[in-house]
Amino acid sequence: MKHAGEKIVFTGSGIVCGAGTSVAEVWERLEKGETAVAPFTQFDGTNWPVKVAAEVLQDNRFLVSDRKLHKTIARTDMFGIYATESAIEDSGLPAYREGLGEAETDTFNDRTGLIIGSGGGNYRSNYDFLPLMTAAKAAPGEELPYFGRELGNQVTPMWLLKNLPNNVLCHVGIRGQYKGTNACITNQCSSGVLAVAEGASAIWNNEADRIAAAGHDSPFEPEMVYYYHQLGLMSGEPPRPFDAERNGTVFGEGSAAVVLEREADAKARGAKVLGEFLGFGCCSEATGILDLEDDGDGVKRAIESALADAGITKEQVGLICAHGNGNEASDLTESMGIRSVFGDEIPPVTAFKWAYGHLIAASGIADLVMILEVLRRGVIPGIATLGKVDPLIAPFPISREATVPRSDIALLICRGFGGMNVVLVVRGAS
């Protein structure tokens, strides 16, 4: 046994995405087969080849009540703070801390860690420079000196702070005084799931007693849409994972978070338990920024190392939550990796991007939060956009109709740029 004795459980979760601002809201949409992908509102899509996204439509004040903060953080940080603080609230830890004495509170704070997967910025933040750059261009022969001289007059002094990739980490930390071990992971799609894996590892390694792990991103930006479209990765409609007619993914935006702690600690303070973290695998395909191995070997290796880390056999897996981004090569190679491990005994497979789009850095952790809910309810919602499974992938146990997990253990796959494959194994609350 790899992690003998110490069970790590989830005691809180939070989510914000196009499909809702709580687990219950998102679940309701999933169960009804309703996608949040819709014509986008943040810019005019009339002349664009892609006109849809799964946007978060709540205003900043809903997400972060402290209005002073709105000017000093980016859109993605609003999502991250909302979801992380929702998960912490859900865990009951703030109320528990209230009951501690002064010295115990200091220890509690020093032993509470934050591990955040961040999208890392993207493009929008740089547009603050555009008015100055336009003025600088008109200053003939001396564009950069003009830009440098006028910088302080035209751009907010807080520009850099607004755009720190680790903003959610520091603001949630400052607001809650969580001073323990921390990390900000900027590994594109796999950031959020790696935050969960590193969070569990930090507790196993006794660096912390409890960790809030989150992922947040706002990839839905004009330049991101443009380049994803240029690269052939973007669909104009809700994604259809593993479907014969699939033609790309669609951006969502948002954040998801979980709280992890030892089962014994959770029991001692009478916390509700949402599930158990069993293990993970992480590997690179060494294929560069965009390319994928054509045989799904990276997916296979990540699944096998996750099963070994969790100390379970493939037969014990009750369902698979796939990355299923709706792209031709990604879905095909993902199915190949799954098949090479499970053979003809693949447990039920689902994927959620059809419902709330691709949250990039938050994608896998949003799926995790919803998979814990699937296991709790014992129902796997159908994939509403599914038509006919790709013959190159079939037979493959995905369905338009709701199905039932084979056991209380789920395997979750998250893939990303840089040839990344991260697999988590979790057990649901019984």
Next chain:
Amino acid sequence: MIEKRRIAVTGIGMVTPVGNTASETWSALLAGKSGAAPTRSFDASGFSTTFSAEVKDFDAESAVPSRKLLKYASRSHRFALAAAAEALADAGIAPTGVDSHRWGLAVGAGMLSVGYEDLTVVRDYAAPDGEFNADGLVRPDFPGNPVNFCRWQSNAGQGLLTKQFGIRGYASSVHTACASGGQAIGTALKVMRRGQCDYMLAGGFDSMINPTGISGFCLLGALSTDNDNPTGASRPFDATRNGFVLGEGAGFLVLEDWDKATARGATIYAELAGDGNSLSCYRITDSPPDGNGPIQAIEQALGDAGITAAEIDYVNAHGTSTQMNDRSECAALKAVFAGRIDEVRVSSTKSSMGHLIAAAGAVEAAVCCLAIRHSLAPMNANYENPDPDCDVNLITGAPQPMRIRAALSNSLGFGGSNSSLVFRHPEEVRS
């Protein structure tokens, strides 16, 4: 408690403002040479700070043999590819078809915003009158290049490095501002201790010396404005210090399972013995005056290494040369080392190299390993005026010959992330 797996540092690579290899950098540090000079890569004459510590005469074509990777690599990625190649060559080991899945990568990734050149294209097509209009991007003549898009992805460096060296195990990219490099090496230590990899390439890379990169720091007033004296501008712990000097570069370590390294007779620079990190939870840019935050990181790192403060002989300080950081860091060192504070020798090599931001912690970790190996601690250059708030035992004037049982490397980032690493002399027997 189970004995922690021992991790050896067997390879070092650096590209810094004072040298394009580890050995050049080390020689320059011993000489107290400054990497700062008027900025050459763009016309900085209008900016409040007109100088920086640039990497000089770096030949990317010879450092990065693959044309395709070079095309996708930003300036900081090129530093990373070169420093990582040097580290692997130094270690005399590299991933093979048999063990590539046992190799991992952890990097502190640099500047995650877009460079000025790419932004000018957006301006010209989508913001001709200054206000961004998305429709400019779908004009048929918009010259957007997907290669540039790939370059700015948060883990582009990770993707290029794993491909270049065929690393097929754990891979991650982290960013906690100025603490990134230290956190990456700490991440690698954890991954190896839990048995997920036997070998890791760990480090950091950054290059913010460009109009948009430097702007953020100018706006905050964080940079020294000693435009008439660039080489003396970075003077950590000096009473007259007035801001940091922006540097660029990359640093990488090859980390290897101790038993595997000794079995193949590898040169072991040091043991990567402990990692600690904490969040100050004070303010986004300000450092806690009493060192509350950095203290916890240092103590965790000592505890993780299984040693006490009594065994640290040398501290490579974060020492940025800003008023607040240096005072806060000294308060933390005094709290941790207490009565021993005068026995612990301290220097900030940012006095020579400037502040390499996301690469700083990685490069300074490499410096600690070299100091242990050569029994020689580099100096805190440019120090003249004592500050009563920073009265730690600085190494000034010349490098200090000294056997170093264990060295501490601190990295304290914007946002309050603190990272401390402990390196031990390979001959020090674990008790």
